[in-house]
Amino acid sequence: MKAAVFGTGRVGQTIAARLAELGHTVTIGTRDPETTLSRTAADAMGTPPLAAWAADNPGIEVARFADAAAGAELIVNATNGSASLDALAQAGAENLDGKVLLDIANPLDFSNGMPPTLLVKDTDSLGEQIQRAFPTARVVKALNTLTAELQAYPARLPESGTVFVSGNDPAAKTTVTEILKDFGHQDVIDLGDITTARGTEMLMPVWLRLYSALGTPAFNFKIVR
Amino acid sequence: MKAAVFGTGRVGQTIAARLAELGHTVTIGTRDPETTLSRTAADAMGTPPLAAWAADNPGIEVARFADAAAGAELIVNATNGSASLDALAQAGAENLDGKVLLDIANPLDFSNGMPPTLLVKDTDSLGEQIQRAFPTARVVKALNTLTAELQAYPARLPESGTVFVSGNDPAAKTTVTEILKDFGHQDVIDLGDITTARGTEMLMPVWLRLYSALGTPAFNFKIVR
Numbered sequence: 001m002k003a004a005v006f007g008t009g010r011v012g013q014t015i016a017a018r019l020a021e022l023g024h025t026v027t028i029g030t031r032d033p034e035t036t037l038s039r040t041a042a043d044a045m046g047t048p049p050l051a052a053w054a055a056d057n058p059g060i061e062v063a064r065f066a067d068a069a070a071g072a073e074l075i076v077n078a079t080n081g082s083a084s085l086d087a088l089a090q091a092g093a094e095n096l097d098g099k100v101l102l103d104i105a106n107p108l109d110f111s112n113g114m115p116p117t118l119l120v121k122d123t124d125s126l127g128e129q130i131q132r133a134f135p136t137a138r139v140v141k142a143l144n145t146l147t148a149e150l151q152a153y154p155a156r157l158p159e160s161g162t163v164f165v166s167g168n169d170p171a172a173k174t175t176v177t178e179i180l181k182d183f184g185h186q187d188v189i190d191l192g193d194i195t196t197a198r199g200t201e202m203l204m205p206v207w208l209r210l211y212s213a214l215g216t217p218a219f220n221f222k223i224v225r
Numbered sequence: 226m227k228a229a230v231f232g233t234g235r236v237g238q239t240i241a242a243r244l245a246e247l248g249h250t251v252t253i254g255t256r257d258p259e260t261t262l263s264r265t266a267a268d269a270m271g272t273p274p275l276a277a278w279a280a281d282n283p284g285i286e287v288a289r290f291a292d293a294a295a296g297a298e299l300i301v302n303a304t305n306g307s308a309s310l311d312a313l314a315q316a317g318a319e320n321l322d323g324k325v326l327l328d329i330a331n332p333l334d335f336s337n338g339m340p341p342t343l344l345v346k347d348t349d350s351l352g353e354q355i356q357r358a359f360p361t362a363r364v365v366k367a368l369n370t371l372t373a374e375l376q377a378y379p380a381r382l383p384e385s386g387t388v389f390v391s392g393n394d395p396a397a398k399t400t401v402t403e404i405l406k407d408f409g410h411q412d413v414i415d416l417g418d419i420t421t422a423r424g425t426e427m428l429m430p431v432w433l434r435l436y437s438a439l440g441t442p443a444f445n446f447k448i449v450r
Contacts, residue, residue, distance in 0.1 A: 117347045122430065161449045164431075191434045199431030205347065206389075206424030209416045210448060219450035224386045225439060 004029050004068035006087050007078035008036055010047045011104055011148045015076055018152035020060055022182050027061045028054075029068030031090065037062060069095035074102065074175070075137070081107035081126050082119060085133055096137040100172045102179075103127050103197075104143045104151070106204050115208040118201065127166060127197030138172035140165055141197035142180065145207065147217035154220070155184045161220030162187040166196040189223060229254045229293035231312050232303035233261055235272045236329055236373045240301055243377035245285050247407050252286045253279075254293030256315065262287060294320035299327065299400070300362070306332035306351050307344060310358055321362040325397045327404075328352050328422075329368045329376070331429050340433040343426065352391060352422030363397035365390055366422035367405065370432065372442035379445070380409045386445030387412040391421040414448060 005016040006029040020026045030036045039049045069091040079087045084105045107119040107126040127141035142165045143151045165173045230241040231254040245251045255261045264274045294316040304312045309330045332344040332351040352366035367390045368376040
């Protein structure tokens with residue numbers, strides 16, 4: 001499958017490499033490839049600069065959002081939640097039309113310090129905002145409930161956890177679920193339509209507190225039943 | 226331990242009976258015992274009327290909030306989240322002073338239909354509101370993340386899940402954790418101070434969606450790590 005991964009941070013790098021490893025043709029989408037590739041320092045989260053990562057992943061192209069999206073069947077939104085709508089607008093609605101849009105972003109607001117709060121919650125979600133802004137994209141919210149490494153390599157935990165899909169298009173959810181299973185996720189719960197993304201985005205506050213209490217992001221929610 | 230359980234709904238009945246079964250001396254607290262005991266119909270959630278339950282649990286007294294709280298070492302808030310602050314005010318701050326106050330309530334707002342939203346969230350929580358209103362009570366938020374039966378009898382799930390404690394008083398959290406272990410909870414995570422109740426109260430939206438997707442409330446979150 002041809003995939004465009006939007007976002008050059010830890011999540012974007014990790015998901016892009018994992019998709020390529022599984023045989024997909026992957027392009028990383030970013031605002032300005034020349035500028036992004038000219039950076040030599042790690043970002044605020046300690047993620048290596050994209051140029052170093054791209055050198056290690058020669059099969060993955062880096063392109064502007066619109067160019068990355070144009071030929072892709074699958075778009076992965078791994079941008080910062082506060083910048084996602086703008087990034088997708090730069091890609092152009094015509095390049096998202098009919099595409100499966102896997103939205104991993106969380107709408108975190110760091111403007112009032114740590115822990116971040118949510119820019120949207122409870123009566124709306126980033127997943128819904130994206131679906132409303134791009135009504136012909138087939139948005140599926142998933143993977144926003146665990147750390148990047150475990151999104152891509154869930155078997156690195158000693159026990160299988162649960163991941164969730166939310167979206168209005170059943171076929172798009174099936175496509176995403178197959179990718180999740182290829183990643184190694186054994187338990188995927190379909191929560192329902194895209195409004196159920198409110199629930200998984202609102203997992204972030206307890207996720208952040210668990211990160212602090214456990215001293216590691218290496219954990220996942222499992223729904224025991 | 227002498228315990229007062231506030232609330233006559235499913236959670237109050239279940240927790241009161243479980244505490245009594247474990248040897249504690251339990252009083253159910255309610256606004257007006259005569260009126261509550263005169264009801265003969267099940268409530269909106271299908272919970273049997275208190276009189277029938279009281280007849281099955283002759284060792285458990287029913288009393289006004291203040292009378293129930295006066296002699297208790299442990300207060301359990303199992304009232305509706307929208308009525309909790311009022312119920313605790315009726316108990317009287319002097320009757321909560323120095324007591325361990327286990328807060329199980331969720332601040333759900335049903336006024337806009339289903340699924341309910343949260344009356345308070347993200348930058349505050351019901352647990353914090355209670356702690357601020359009764360600064361000498363030792364508030365511990367716990368058990369608000371699973372259905373009543375599994376709060377009291379977690380071993381009825383095929384696999385052990387996780388429960389959480391949030392509170393400012395370490396000794397109160399230890400007391401609550403011991404009760405949780407007596408109930409059968411094997412994995413109790415101390416999330417930190419009472420502000421971490423924001424995280425567990427914000428689990429409600431995904432809990433409600435999971436209830437709908439799974440068709441049963443018989444599930445729990447487990448933190449795999």
